[in-house]
Amino acid sequence: MGANHSDRAIHFLRKFFFKDEPLNICVGLLDEPGSTCAELERYCLESIQDGVSLMAVTPDDQLVGVCLSGIVKKEDAEDSKGDSLEECANPKFKKILNLLTTVSKECDIFQRYPHLDTVLEIRVVSVDNAYRGQGIAKALFDQTKKLAKELSVPMVRVDCTSHYSAMAVARLGFQPIYTLQYSHHLDNSGQPVFQPEPPHSCVKTFIMHVPT
Template sequence: TGKMGDKVYKLVTVTEKDTKDVIAFLRKFFFHDEPLNICVGLLDEPGSTCQELEDYCANSIKEGLSLMAVTPANEIAGVCINGAKRRENEEISAMTDEVNACKNLKFKKILNLLTTVNIQSDIFGKFPNITSLVEVRVLSVDDAYRGKGIAKACINKTKEMAKEQGYDLIKLDCTSHFSALAVASLGGYNCVYKLNYSDYLDEDGKPIFVPEPPHSCVKTYVCGL
């Protein structure tokens, strides 16, 4: 339980029955706020949604590792979508197949970037002794509750949960300057990979993503458990 000003929130595991509420929350905040989503104009049409991103979140929720911060009024104040990766399942071909199968061209750009980051950061290659990790895939806080430490609390709780369940490492790919700052400030996390958006180019040599400052790169942070 954490304090939110004078309000108290509790962190609870997201179950499959919460999926609809969590997706509605993400639709309201994350889908519109995340720098890459804004860059590609993921939800430019009023009332539009991205089914692929919703499916990505819903599938991760099924793993039972995701968390949400809930207020006393039973409203969601923050969401942390997590998933596990195991060395034996880390197939590059499966990752690229998923990207190629994506019908939504805007979301496909984002998936492509995340896959590139995954392959180049090569966490299982860098840490030969680990067999499994938990990754924080989506982290989003309600505008009204920002700056109250909810994101950090979610990351800390995820780390604790991953350790209890026997995972070796926690990993976060931070596409936003603010999420990278939050992780760096926790202590104990190492930045093991960085990709500048200005270096991630299309076939014509132009940057695929040109986010608003201060967002300039993706950083991958890890912490051993």
């Protein structure tokens, strides 16, 4: 997926991902019908610019799946999400970015695996509701792993904020290496920042080693 596909991908995500993602729902990010979040869309567009995102299309060119990924280098790891957090003007989306930043710091992938210089990070995966259960997400993950191998990136990482996405990723053979319970992620007054509906109780980081 290139920059020329950005508008098409964002339109798809508005329809099938933004309004259904548990944390987006939890903070009321898109409460009004037809509302958008410029900061969330900018976050997605920045991933597309890395050139490792994928689309799934039917033979008649209908877009049915999107997988947004980015390359994270060891020397940039500490600053990548922190910069976005500082620049975010949307208080609701800033809560989500703060969680992702916390997960990255506490998981500390490059400290945990000191031989790594780069990681391919899957950030958003979404499939058209009408095409779910047909192996599209698996195909997007498989192609992402192939892309990592072609680029000599030895690890693919994904943070799952949804119980269902975590189960799906585990079925694909990814290993869980870090878990943060939402009940343990607190605001300044000691209250949980996120209280999503069950069964969503935590964010999990998964990895897969890629032979290069």
